[in-house]
Structures are given as structure tokens and as C-alpha cells.
Amino acid sequence: MMDGLRRPQSMVLLGGTSELGLAIARRYLAMGPLRVVLAGRPSRLLEEAAADLAAAGAQVEIVPFDAAEPATHEAALGACFAGGDVDLAVVAFGLLPDQDTALRDPALAVRTASVNYTGAVSAGVLLAREMTVQGHGVIVVLSSVAGERPRPANFLYGSAKAGLTAFTRGLAGHLGGTGVRVLLVRAGFVHTRMTAGLSVPPLATTPDAVAEAVVDAVWRGSGDVWVPRAARPVALLLRLLPHAVLRRLP
């Protein structure tokens, strides 16, 4: 159960190696005891993430989960909830391939869409169902500013995130009155493994800054948060840009 300080006692991280998700877990762990379920594809990275959290005092479980295989999600999510109530779930998985490569490889393009959108829809629907039964819980969905007005250089990833943002807002409305809350996180460029080697745009941020913003938004009970905050007016501006101008953006 969330306590009076809105600290979760248990959290599920879908995308168990996500640096943003792990930063959120570490932040809550610093505030009190925490049980963490890391759901992800089995890998050494996942084992290391579990070991790190355990060393920091968390009670950690690993559940095999592949965002790209929605047919397996029901069983995987069932395993995530088998250990008791889940107070906070973070949908943190994502895939950001090089767009030019993906445009030459339709399979990779489809995989980008299915991980970032279809997989998240499947996980979101299942999380909503499980949490509605328990009558409480917070679903944190890590979307992206890239979904606000996809630019030419990242429209593939951006289009999936645009769908995810729309889905998440709809899900939040649908869950009104169920005791389950949804937090939509729109992050700008975050320094992680996923973005390593990319050119750094303005307003870049860190996993820790995202985690801090998420913990604060969960506390305040808000439904969406932008990281950094300035990403919001920038996104608004992007939305207003005439197409002719947008085309010339990188």
C-alpha cells in the first residue's frame, strides 16, 4: 500500500533494465523499504540491475518479460502480481533504433512500433485490469516529448510515442474513480544507454532528474509531468510550427 507520504511498498518495473525506471526505484528505496519486481528479457544487465537494487536494500524479484511479445504479457504480468499488491508500476521499456536503418529494414520499423506502442498498450491494459481489482495503484508511463510533433529525424520513434501518449491519456480518464491513477511522463532527451552516441539537443536531462520529477508528481497526485519542465512550452511551440518549417528541422 502507498502510505501517507505516497511511498510505494512494492513496484513493478516493466523494462527492468531501464535506467529511468531503476532511478525511480532507487529514489523510493532511499525513502523506505521497497519490494521491486524487475520485468525484462533475461540478460546479464538485468541480473546486475537486480543485484544493485538488492545491495541497496530492496527485496528484488525478476520476471521474464518481452515487450515485443504481447501474447506472453498476461502470464508475465500475472507473475508480477503474484507476490502481492503492486503499488506502483512503471512502463519503462522502449526502443530507439537509428531511423535510417529502420527505414531500410521494415521488420525493425515494425519492431520499433510494437515495442514502443503495441507492447505498452498491452502492458497498460493488463496493469489497469490488475490494479482495478486491487482497488489502488499508480501506473507510470514513460512517454516522450518526441511524440508531441514528430520531427523528420525521429518520426518513426516519435509516431509510436505519440500513440503511447494518446493511449495513456485515454487510459487515465478511463480509470477515473477506480482508485488507480495514471501518470504520463513526457521526457525530453535523457542521457542513457539508449541515447548514447546521439547528438545532444537542447534541454537534455538525466535519469535522476526524471526520477525526481516522477516521485514528486506521484506525491502531488498529478496526471502528467514534463521533464524538464521547459519541454512543455517547447513542445507547444513545435506543435504550432507550420509544416514547411518543421520539414527543415533536423
Added chain:
Amino acid sequence: MTLLTGWGRMEPTRSTVLSGDDERLADAVRGAGPRGVLARGSGRSYGDAAGNSGGVVLDMTARHRILSFDRAAGLIRVEAGLTLDALLRAVVPAGWCPPVLPGTAHVTVGGAIAADVHGKNHADAGSFGDHVTSVDLLTADGTAHTLTHRDALLRATMGGMGLTGVVLRADLRLRPLDTAWVTLVHRRVDGLRGLLDGLSAVAPGWHAVARLDPSAGRGVLSLSAPARLREVPTVHRAEPLRYLAPRPLPCPPLPLAGLARPRLVGAANRLLGLGRRTVREVRPLPVAMFPLDRITGWNRVYGRSGLLQYQFVVPASAEAELAEALRMVAGAPVGVPLLVLKRLGRAGPGLLSFPMDGWTLAADFPAHPALAPLLARLDALVAAAGGRVYLAKDAGTDPRHLPAMYPGLTEFRRLRGHWDPAGVFRSDLARRLSL
């Protein structure tokens, strides 16, 4: 499907709310799903004690009849949903009063039993459960049992936070009362030593409480006792037992509620600015005993995020730990508008009763995550001192400390396992603290 929260306005959870007669409640218990059933009274516990997310919550407040009242012996049989306010209005004019009154009259009798509440006269009168002679309890098999102090299940039910069953009815023993007025003596005291001495040296029959100003290292000791007839204001002397409850002032709605905070806190701490060293006054009983009831919904003044009250007790010998806890609280990152110290007398009748022979401190904080390190340090200090936190107030205790704080927990769990093997009675508090 209803969203419910506690008095401290923590994150609401959804449950199915039912109410009705014994048969209807028994049906709900027998048909309980995996998320279980829980009785709820006025919802005045601060945390999640009266919530049962995803399960069934039995709203008991419509069951508020007085079933019998022996005016000669001072014995009364009531339904569990009766509030103390309604009880007082019925028995005070007849010259009787419950021996134990908590800080608000809006709790139900069932809730007062489930939390085994105490008053400002605990050393003298014990806790609420000490004056309950029998309880009708609806247990997990859907049958009602009449329990007396000979039954171990009653010891688990008093202070058991509703986890043993549904209190349907109770028999209470009342104390005679000459007037519905209270004589209060407030004395400004500098230093913790003086306050502790003042709280220790209370004459039998007197209530005692100290409000502290943690920054200034001083406080006000308030002693109170039922007024004698000659102390009652002349205009009321013809009818000294009339119950004069003031009409409560409404708290402004949420966006504006914060505006009432200085007024509320000011009213509660009015005496901290006491110019003279001693003030004596005679007040109607409800005014004297329930100062915060004068503003309905006063919990709203802490805004959307709510308030967190941390109340603990440490053994009487642990004065050093008490002083240390006070220093910690005074250094809280969010400020402490209300700080109340009392002396408790002896262990309560229940396995999970809060009271023990010692000092109890209650601190109201505006809830904020920045309190996490402070609460962790307080929990550790209280547990190490052999003390405990009050479950009816709790919204943030580290569950790992519970077995040390409540040695009766093992026996409580055994009895619960015996009477409710399937775990029909559940609450969010029990989930959070693994009770």
C-alpha cells in the same frame, strides 16, 4: 464502488460499500471475495485503518440505535455505529458519561473499541475497552458471538483495528456526572521537566494534557475535571446537565481551506501565548473536551496532500528518548503546528491496545515526502525504547518495527488465524503493516 480515504486524507482506495441489518452484514461476510471485508465507522482514523481497497467496506454509521439504557446503574447497550456525540447527547442529561472520551466525539462506539481509544484521563480511567462489558461480534463464519472479558477473542478485538470481525453492538459502563460542565486550569510551564512533573502529579478524576511549543521549549499544561454545581455559570445552574454542544463552523472548501489553517492552529494553540501563568475557566463539556470538533472537516486545512499525525508512546522511564524525540520533531522539515503530550497509565485490555504505562506524544505534520527520514528515525527510536506507534493514527510506520512495538501481535495473529483462517477481515492498514 466508492473511493474512501482516512481522516488524514491519504491516497483514496476503491471499495464496495454496503450497509444493513445483521443478516445483510452476515451475508457480506459469508460471501467475501479475495479482498475481504472490513467494518468502517466515521472514518476518523488518520491513516488507512478504515479502508479495504478492492474489497467490501461495511458502513456501520446507519446502525446508531440505543438498545437499552439503565438510568439507575449507568449501563447502556448500543449499536456499534452510534457516535460518541450521539451517545453523550443521550446520557449526559441523565447524569451519566462514558469514562473515556477521545479528542473527537465523532468516532463511533465500534471504532472506539477497534482502536481501543484513550482520553486525557488514561492514568485514572484506562482506555475505552476497559469500560466495555460485552461486545456482539460478527465473525468470519458469518455468525454473531457475544463476547465478555473472559473471551480471548474480545482481547483481540479491542484495539484489533476491525481485523477480528464486525462489532455489531456493545454494552458500556458509564460514570455518574453532576454537571455537563468542565473546570479547566491552564498553566504555562517552562521546560520539559516541569511539564512531565505536572502531568505526573494529577489528582484522581482529573484530565491532563500538555500542548508544546517545540521551538520555545515550553508548553501549557491543561488540567480539567467535571465542574461542581456551584462552579456552573449562574444562568445554567437550573439545568446543569444540559448538553451544550456548539454549532460547528464549516471549514471552507478545498482550494480555500488553507485559509482556515492559522485560525484552526491558533485555536488549538491559543494557550501557548498565555500571558499569565495560570488561567482558570469553566466550559461546557463538549467545548472543553473536543476543541477541534468546532470546525467540521478541519483536516482539509492541510490541503490536498493531507496531514500525518505521528503518535507514539514510550515507557515512563524513557524520558531521555522522549526528549530526543521532541528534539527530532522540532527539527521537522515541514513545521509542526500541533504537538500534544500526555501521560498514559497502564497497558490497555487488548492484545494490540496502544496504551502502556508511559508518555505519549502526538505531532500533526502537513504530509510531505520530506518527512520520510524523520519518521524512520522516530520509528527506530520508539521501537528501541520499548514503545509503539498508534495504529489508528498510523500512515507511515516501517512495518519491520511492528513485532517489537506490539509484543501481542503473535497471539493476535494466532487468534485471527483460528477465528478467521481464510482472512476474511482485511484492511489497507493490515496490508501495509502485514498485521
